[in-house]
Amino acid sequence: MRRRAMPSARRRWTVASRVLAAAIGGYALTSLLTADLALLLPRVAGTLPAEGVLAATLWSFALYTAVVLWVFATRSATRAWTGLGVAGAVAGLAFAALKGWP
Secondary structure (H helix, E strand, C coil): CCCCCCCHHHHHHHHHHHHHHHHHHHHHHHHHHHHHHHHHHHHHCCCCHHHHHHHHHHHHHHHHHHHHHHHHHCCCHHHHHHHHHHHHHHHHHHHHHHHCCC
């Protein structure tokens, strides 16, 4: 099956949406996951809190790169935004649970 080429304006908006998803959504998701990891490492691995923050921050660079690659690998910008939203909601709930919020 041959795919039709998207009109120029539509294609540009799709790419712009993915760039925003990768930059803004990827940053937000990475920040939440880094905070989760920083809170989780001292509990699970028995490290000092400062070491947990350092390790989580180091992992955040690889994580952000993976999120950006994933955003551009999805079939559509809508799936990328949806995936970022769902993952962000889960990470936010995990953060709230780790912080002990009601």
